[in-house]
Every structure is written in C-alpha cells, then in structure tokens.
Amino acid sequence: MERVLLDYGSGGKASHRLIGELFLKYLGNEILDRLDDAAFLHIGSPISMSTDTFTVDPIFFPGGDIGSLAVHGTVNDVAMLGARPKYMTCGFIIEEGLPMADLERIVESMGNAAREAGVLVVSGDTKVVPKGTVDKIFINTTGIGEIFVAEAPSGHRAAPGDAILISGFMGDHGLAILSKREGLTFEAPVLSDCASLNHLIVRLLEAIPEVHVLRDPTRGGLATTLNEIAGQSGVECRIFESQIPVRPEVSGGCSFLGLDPLYLANEGKFICILPQEHAEAALAIMRSDPLGADAVQIGNVRGEHPGKVVLETPLGGTRLMDMLEGEQLPRIC
Amino acid sequence: MERVLLDYGSGGKASHRLIGELFLKYLGNEILDRLDDAAFLHIGSPISMSTDTFTVDPIFFPGGDIGSLAVHGTVNDVAMLGARPKYMTCGFIIEEGLPMADLERIVESMGNAAREAGVLVVSGDTKVVPKGTVDKIFINTTGIGEIFVAEAPSGHRAAPGDAILISGFMGDHGLAILSKREGLTFEAPVLSDCASLNHLIVRLLEAIPEVHVLRDPTRGGLATTLNEIAGQSGVECRIFESQIPVRPEVSGGCSFLGLDPLYLANEGKFICILPQEHAEAALAIMRSDPLGADAVQIGNVRGEHPGKVVLETPLGGTRLMDMLEGEQLPRIC
Known part of the structure; x- marks a missing residue:
C-alpha cells in the first residue's frame, strides 16, 4: 500500500507531484491551479474571516471525516457573521506513513464539501512530519466571505425580549x-x-x-x-x-x-x-x-x-x- | 512549572482564561477582542491570501522562534503578490504539557512580529491535544492583504531579457x-x-x-x-x-x-x-x-x-x- 513519505512535504519534485495528482485533482480551480505563493482574489468589503484547526480522532467517523468537517466548520463560522463564504485555504500536517488512500479519501471529501458549500479552495500548504510527531493528519482551514447584511449578527447583540x-x-x-x-x-x-x-x-x-x-x-x-x-x-x-x-x-x-x-x-x-x-x-x-x-x-x-x-x-x-x-x-x- | 493542560483547549472556562490572559495580552486589538466566531473586516479588493503551517524543530532557534517565523512567513507570501498584508489568523495546535512559559514566549514573539509588520491578528483557534499526538507546538497562519499594483507579480510572468x-x-x-x-x-x-x-x-x-x-x-x-x-x-x-x-x-x-x-x-x-x-x-x-x-x-x-x-x-x-x-x-x- 502506498504511503505518504517525508519527500512529499519537501517542496521538491515529490511535493509537486502530490499537489498536481491529488490536491489539484479534487480541489483545483482557476485560482488554485496558478500555484503562486498567494491567491489573487476579488471580494466585496466588509468581509468575515475565520480559522479553525481540525484534530479530530478518529479521522473517519459515522457521518463524516476530518476533510468534510474541516470545510463545514470554517464555512459555518464565516457564515455566522451574515456572510456568504467565498474562498478558503487549507493547511495540511500529515504524519509520515499515512496511507495514501486515506489522504485521497479525505481530500476528495473536502472537494465535495467545498463544492456543495459553493466555496473555492484558493491556496494551500502541505507539511509532512516524521512518524510520531503528529497523529495521522491535522487540517487547518481559513475562510473569507462577503458580509451581505447591514448589521452583522454578533454574540454582543442579544437583547432582553x-x-x-x-x-x-x-x-x-x-x-x-x-x-x-x-x-x-x-x-x-x-x-x-x-x-x-x-x-x-x-x-x-x-x-x-x-x-x-x-x-x-x-x-x-x-x-x-x-x-x-x-x-x-x-x-x-x-x-x-x-x-x-x-x-x-x-x-x-x-x-x-x-x-x-x-x-x-x-x-x-x-x-x-x-x-x-x-x-x-x-x-x-x-x-x-x-x-x-x-x-x-x-x-x-x-x-x-x-x-x-x-x-x-x-x-x-x-x-x-x-x-x-x-x-x-x-x-x- | 505551569504547563498547558488539555482543559486549555476545551472551549470551556480554562480556554477562555488562556485566551484572555495570554493571547489577547500579546495579540489583542479591537477586532480580535470581540471574540466572535469570525472577524468583521474592511479591506479593498483585489486581495492576496496565503496560508502556511509551521512545524519547525526546534521551536526556538538562533535568530528566531516558531512564533515570529509564523508571522514572517505568511506576511511575506501575502506581500509577494504586490500586496500590503493587513490581517492574519492564527491556529495553534499545542501538545499537552508544553511549558506555559514557552507558549508565552512564542505568543509574545508573534505579537512583536505582527506589530513590526503592521498586521493585525483578527481571529484564532487553539487546540490542545494529548501528549504524544503532536510534537510541542505547530502554528498555522493565514493572511490577507490589499494588492496595490495594477498588475500583480506572479511566477508566470518571467520573460526573456x-x-x-x-x-x-x-x-x-x-x-x-x-x-x-x-x-x-x-x-x-x-x-x-x-x-x-x-x-x-x-x-x-x-x-x-x-x-x-x-x-x-x-x-x-x-x-x-x-x-x-x-x-x-x-x-x-x-x-x-x-x-x-x-x-x-x-x-x-x-x-x-x-x-x-x-x-x-x-x-x-x-x-x-x-x-x-x-x-x-x-x-x-x-x-x-x-x-x-x-x-x-x-x-x-x-x-x-x-x-x-x-x-x-x-x-x-x-x-x-x-x-x-x-x-x-x-x-x-
């Protein structure tokens, strides 16, 4: 069974293959495909921005997995401010030796969740760390969206009545x-x-x-x-x-x-x-x-x-x- | 010596104390202090957005530490598109048992780096995971900035001559x-x-x-x-x-x-x-x-x-x- 090697996180050829064959396959779009250091985006102000890191154990669970959860969680946080989530970044930390099939299942699940939510993954980062320095896979997602209400909902606005x-x-x-x-x-x-x-x-x-x-x-x-x-x-x-x-x-x-x-x-x-x-x-x-x-x-x-x-x-x-x-x-x- | 406990990442009282006494102390500003699920931000379009996860070992090294590095790395990626970096999110994954003094040193260093770069940390997330499931501390930062050049620099634009x-x-x-x-x-x-x-x-x-x-x-x-x-x-x-x-x-x-x-x-x-x-x-x-x-x-x-x-x-x-x-x-x- 193929497994994720340290080389896949090196920034070298193996990294580029992983990005091309797996990440772009499931998450690719016109913006992400450019693979610049940062994504060039159009968005209307004001915006809502939120970040969340997912460390859920087990990574596959009844009703979902760490990939879909990472999309849903950040989409929801961005939306709660009265915003339409538009763009998202993904940061992967992968333990050396993770079965490649598990990674593919997770990334495919992220792609499906992002498509359903109508959000584009526009920039990403992948680190592979030596066995034992992280448990399987942790994922950060950070999202931004356009606030479309005049007064954004907020935890500060609850009022008697x-x-x-x-x-x-x-x-x-x-x-x-x-x-x-x-x-x-x-x-x-x-x-x-x-x-x-x-x-x-x-x-x-x-x-x-x-x-x-x-x-x-x-x-x-x-x-x-x-x-x-x-x-x-x-x-x-x-x-x-x-x-x-x-x-x-x-x-x-x-x-x-x-x-x-x-x-x-x-x-x-x-x-x-x-x-x-x-x-x-x-x-x-x-x-x-x-x-x-x-x-x-x-x-x-x-x-x-x-x-x-x-x-x-x-x-x-x-x-x-x-x-x-x-x-x-x-x-x- | 005080150490980071699992409770600090629970979302309960201990989490709120850690956020109030440490994160807001060094990273606080009008936006972050609101502690809503997402940050409400004004920004001019087009924007540059980039994410990076830092897993550097050792976490303190000659010339810097994982905290300042996490700010510099994302500020630089955002800037490379011809943008003024403006806002940043931070996602912390902390191993149970990390000395609190180490965490404080890292967060203080992030605060100083962000101030020098002129970037506000506007939203964050903290996970504490059981001992052995991450090595000390990993940090994700995601930044956005306003692109101020008519044609953004890009790896696609190098030309003979x-x-x-x-x-x-x-x-x-x-x-x-x-x-x-x-x-x-x-x-x-x-x-x-x-x-x-x-x-x-x-x-x-x-x-x-x-x-x-x-x-x-x-x-x-x-x-x-x-x-x-x-x-x-x-x-x-x-x-x-x-x-x-x-x-x-x-x-x-x-x-x-x-x-x-x-x-x-x-x-x-x-x-x-x-x-x-x-x-x-x-x-x-x-x-x-x-x-x-x-x-x-x-x-x-x-x-x-x-x-x-x-x-x-x-x-x-x-x-x-x-x-x-x-x-x-x-x-x-």
Missing part, C-alpha cells in the same frame, strides 16, 4: 465521535450532524435581517456557547429543558458515558437569537430546509441575571448552566 | 535550524534570516511597478523556487554561481553536512525578476534597507531551455540545477 432558537438536535457530533472512539455501538447508530449551513443562513438573513446573534454550538456545546453569548451581551439566556431536542439514542449514550448532551459538540447546527416577533417566521424558514427541519424555540433572553444561562427543568425548577472548567474531551473536532 | 535579483545571502535559515538541531557549533554562529519583507516590497513596487516576479525562496531554497518560476513561465533561468551570495560559515557548514546552500530554506529573502533596464534602480532600493543590504543580480531570464535552471560555474561551465526529488530536511519551517 429576544427569542432563542436552535436549528435541530443537540449533541449528535460529539456522541458520534465518542462512540466510535470508545468502540461503543448503539441500537440506532448516531451520525455526526456535520454540514455546511451557509445556504440556509443566507435564506434566513435575506428574509429576516433583524437577526441579532448566530452562533454554531461546536466545542463545549449549547451550554458553553450560550454562556459566551450571555457574557458578551451582558444578558441572561433562559432555556427550557423540555424544549431542547436531543435524540433518544444520544440521550441514552450520554447517560451511559456520564455526559451532558448540552455540553457536546455540534457541527451542523446553529443558535439564532432575534426579536420574539420574528421567531415564527425564522422557524418556518429553518424548517423548510433539511438542515433545520427540527428547529424550535428553546428559550428567551432576559435582563435578570446578566452573564448567566438558566435552565428551567420540566418540573418548573431552575438550574444554573455554567461554563465547564474543562471538558476532558480532546480531539472532538 | 529579465534580470534575476536576490535580496541577500542564501541558506541562513536552513543552516541555523540544522546546526541547532544537530548540536553543531561554528566559530561564527549562523542566525536565521527570518524577517517580514513587506515594507521593503511596498517601497520597491511603488517605485518600480514593472516587477514581473517576486518570490521568497523558502522550502527547497533558491534552486527549487527558480525551477518553479522557470516552469510556470516556460523560460530558462540562467544564474552565475560566483554572483550568488553565501556566507562563508554557511558554505562551510554545508560542506560539513553534505548540503547545497542553494537548496536550503530562507525566511527573510526574496527573488525579484524584472526587465533588465530597471535592475539597477531596484537594487538601489533594496540596498537602502537593512533587509536588502546585500542584494545583487545573480542572473537573467532566457528563452533557450524552457522550464530549466542553468548554473554557470566560475570556470565558465554550465550545470543543470534540477528540482530535487525530496529534501529529507523535514520541519525546517
């Missing part, structure tokens, strides 16, 4: 990774929800530019992301436990592993906070898209406890949902 | 890394040349917009980079061995290690290819800057052997300088 919506079930990605890593099998297999949300976001914001906050609850999950928003905006996020959609198999898996699904990573969901009077219209748009089919309102923004996330239990009690100190779930994305 | 200039001594970075890694000491210690070239590039292009090609000869060195240009432009690059500046200590170290300095990485030098009639003016501008003090013309572009780099030896013979198959010098940048 706003509704808090989420686009679907919580915790799928986190549990899919953990169950694969731990070798657990459930009756109904849990798939990662990883997906690019940009087309749905564009439709939502074109119809309802009044959206205050868009955020994807990735690392740290819904609870951590709402804490960030509550802190940035100086408001209370009040959510209702019975309204938060969690699949029974995720809920069951979490009980078994001693985890809370509200702290588990999602990679194809978003939180939308907007004035209550626009909530129904926003939910209708979200539900018209397969990626938002299970969208619901889970709470609202209040002024009572600034910086806090308060969970109302089904019995009417309340509980503070603090940010955790750490998660002890490394390499979830 | 052009002069080939370089901005100074070849091989310093490569030999500095290798000598530190191998524990070699020379009478005169060799320092990495790593530096941001953008201010010099701007002055050069404002005075002489007729420049055809700018390229920094990093991985693979002068020989590999000229081969890329010769291939992209379909021309011959003819260079004169006696004109190529190499420090005696680099030349001596290379003899000892069995290496050719023309294939060693540089991190603060650039190749400039432009019509011969502008060569003297370009050299005068380059020499007026400490980063180009030793600039010289090393050859010219011809039509005879398209895609080839031909070296004329001091005795008048010629030798083909091919691209190497691989380099076997991993983790040089």
Whole structure:
C-alpha cells in the first residue's frame, strides 16, 4: 500500500507531484491551479474571516471525516457573521506513513464539501512530519466571505425580549465521535450532524435581517456557547429543558458515558437569537430546509441575571448552566 | 512549572482564561477582542491570501522562534503578490504539557512580529491535544492583504531579457535550524534570516511597478523556487554561481553536512525578476534597507531551455540545477 513519505512535504519534485495528482485533482480551480505563493482574489468589503484547526480522532467517523468537517466548520463560522463564504485555504500536517488512500479519501471529501458549500479552495500548504510527531493528519482551514447584511449578527447583540432558537438536535457530533472512539455501538447508530449551513443562513438573513446573534454550538456545546453569548451581551439566556431536542439514542449514550448532551459538540447546527416577533417566521424558514427541519424555540433572553444561562427543568425548577472548567474531551473536532 | 493542560483547549472556562490572559495580552486589538466566531473586516479588493503551517524543530532557534517565523512567513507570501498584508489568523495546535512559559514566549514573539509588520491578528483557534499526538507546538497562519499594483507579480510572468535579483545571502535559515538541531557549533554562529519583507516590497513596487516576479525562496531554497518560476513561465533561468551570495560559515557548514546552500530554506529573502533596464534602480532600493543590504543580480531570464535552471560555474561551465526529488530536511519551517 502506498504511503505518504517525508519527500512529499519537501517542496521538491515529490511535493509537486502530490499537489498536481491529488490536491489539484479534487480541489483545483482557476485560482488554485496558478500555484503562486498567494491567491489573487476579488471580494466585496466588509468581509468575515475565520480559522479553525481540525484534530479530530478518529479521522473517519459515522457521518463524516476530518476533510468534510474541516470545510463545514470554517464555512459555518464565516457564515455566522451574515456572510456568504467565498474562498478558503487549507493547511495540511500529515504524519509520515499515512496511507495514501486515506489522504485521497479525505481530500476528495473536502472537494465535495467545498463544492456543495459553493466555496473555492484558493491556496494551500502541505507539511509532512516524521512518524510520531503528529497523529495521522491535522487540517487547518481559513475562510473569507462577503458580509451581505447591514448589521452583522454578533454574540454582543442579544437583547432582553429576544427569542432563542436552535436549528435541530443537540449533541449528535460529539456522541458520534465518542462512540466510535470508545468502540461503543448503539441500537440506532448516531451520525455526526456535520454540514455546511451557509445556504440556509443566507435564506434566513435575506428574509429576516433583524437577526441579532448566530452562533454554531461546536466545542463545549449549547451550554458553553450560550454562556459566551450571555457574557458578551451582558444578558441572561433562559432555556427550557423540555424544549431542547436531543435524540433518544444520544440521550441514552450520554447517560451511559456520564455526559451532558448540552455540553457536546455540534457541527451542523446553529443558535439564532432575534426579536420574539420574528421567531415564527425564522422557524418556518429553518424548517423548510433539511438542515433545520427540527428547529424550535428553546428559550428567551432576559435582563435578570446578566452573564448567566438558566435552565428551567420540566418540573418548573431552575438550574444554573455554567461554563465547564474543562471538558476532558480532546480531539472532538 | 505551569504547563498547558488539555482543559486549555476545551472551549470551556480554562480556554477562555488562556485566551484572555495570554493571547489577547500579546495579540489583542479591537477586532480580535470581540471574540466572535469570525472577524468583521474592511479591506479593498483585489486581495492576496496565503496560508502556511509551521512545524519547525526546534521551536526556538538562533535568530528566531516558531512564533515570529509564523508571522514572517505568511506576511511575506501575502506581500509577494504586490500586496500590503493587513490581517492574519492564527491556529495553534499545542501538545499537552508544553511549558506555559514557552507558549508565552512564542505568543509574545508573534505579537512583536505582527506589530513590526503592521498586521493585525483578527481571529484564532487553539487546540490542545494529548501528549504524544503532536510534537510541542505547530502554528498555522493565514493572511490577507490589499494588492496595490495594477498588475500583480506572479511566477508566470518571467520573460526573456529579465534580470534575476536576490535580496541577500542564501541558506541562513536552513543552516541555523540544522546546526541547532544537530548540536553543531561554528566559530561564527549562523542566525536565521527570518524577517517580514513587506515594507521593503511596498517601497520597491511603488517605485518600480514593472516587477514581473517576486518570490521568497523558502522550502527547497533558491534552486527549487527558480525551477518553479522557470516552469510556470516556460523560460530558462540562467544564474552565475560566483554572483550568488553565501556566507562563508554557511558554505562551510554545508560542506560539513553534505548540503547545497542553494537548496536550503530562507525566511527573510526574496527573488525579484524584472526587465533588465530597471535592475539597477531596484537594487538601489533594496540596498537602502537593512533587509536588502546585500542584494545583487545573480542572473537573467532566457528563452533557450524552457522550464530549466542553468548554473554557470566560475570556470565558465554550465550545470543543470534540477528540482530535487525530496529534501529529507523535514520541519525546517
């Protein structure tokens, strides 16, 4: 079986072959094909720019792989500012000895994800490092997009009276990774929800530019992301436990592993906070898209406890949902 | 001694402390301080965009460290397209257990390098991975800048009759890394040349917009980079061995290690290819800057052997300088 050698990252002939035969095959376009030190791009200002490094273990998991995840993750972060993601760079760090077939599968998956999201990969970098100095493959993606709303959504804009919506079930990605890593099998297999949300976001914001906050609850999950928003905006996020959609198999898996699904990573969901009077219209748009089919309102923004996330239990009690100190779930994305 | 724990990469409280107390301390600015998923940026089109991942070993070396190198490398790639680098993202992958003092030294060094280059770090990402899954720290930087010349320099634009200039001594970075890694000491210690070239590039292009090609000869060195240009432009690059500046200590170290300095990485030098009639003016501008003090013309572009780099030896013979198959010098940048 052919494997990735150190030579492939040298900048010499072997590198150029790898770029030509593999990267350009799946990611190529008029801009990338020029292979200059930097890409020459046209873009309208203002722009949204975001970076993310993916170290997920395992690199192939139910519902996706590190390649598609690396595209989805950055597309989503760029889109959350009210932007159309346009261009992306990819930085690969590959462990010497990685099977070439694995690399090809990952790069092909990136190409498909980028095409679906409508994003061009315009510049890249490949480092191959000696066996043992990185685990298999890590990928950085950095994206830019054109902001098309007059006032960009931001974690700083949540206001008392706003509704808090989420686009679907919580915790799928986190549990899919953990169950694969731990070798657990459930009756109904849990798939990662990883997906690019940009087309749905564009439709939502074109119809309802009044959206205050868009955020994807990735690392740290819904609870951590709402804490960030509550802190940035100086408001209370009040959510209702019975309204938060969690699949029974995720809920069951979490009980078994001693985890809370509200702290588990999602990679194809978003939180939308907007004035209550626009909530129904926003939910209708979200539900018209397969990626938002299970969208619901889970709470609202209040002024009572600034910086806090308060969970109302089904019995009417309340509980503070603090940010955790750490998660002890490394390499979830 | 305090060390980086997995918790610091979790997205929870520990992550937020690390971001607040370390990253924002050295890299903070109005844009980064907002800590949204993406940065909101104003920039003029067209733009130049480039990405690079740094895996250099050792992380501290004579003349620099992985932090300053990560800034210089991407600033230079962005600038080579005739652009003013403006914004940069940073993606950190940190091995659990890295001394916090090392991380702080690296981030402080990045902050200083970014300030000198006039670039803002606007978005970032930090992953901490379990001990043994990455070697100490790897850093991705991705930059964007505004292209200010009517026709951007490109590896595709070299034309017969052009002069080939370089901005100074070849091989310093490569030999500095290798000598530190191998524990070699020379009478005169060799320092990495790593530096941001953008201010010099701007002055050069404002005075002489007729420049055809700018390229920094990093991985693979002068020989590999000229081969890329010769291939992209379909021309011959003819260079004169006696004109190529190499420090005696680099030349001596290379003899000892069995290496050719023309294939060693540089991190603060650039190749400039432009019509011969502008060569003297370009050299005068380059020499007026400490980063180009030793600039010289090393050859010219011809039509005879398209895609080839031909070296004329001091005795008048010629030798083909091919691209190497691989380099076997991993983790040089």
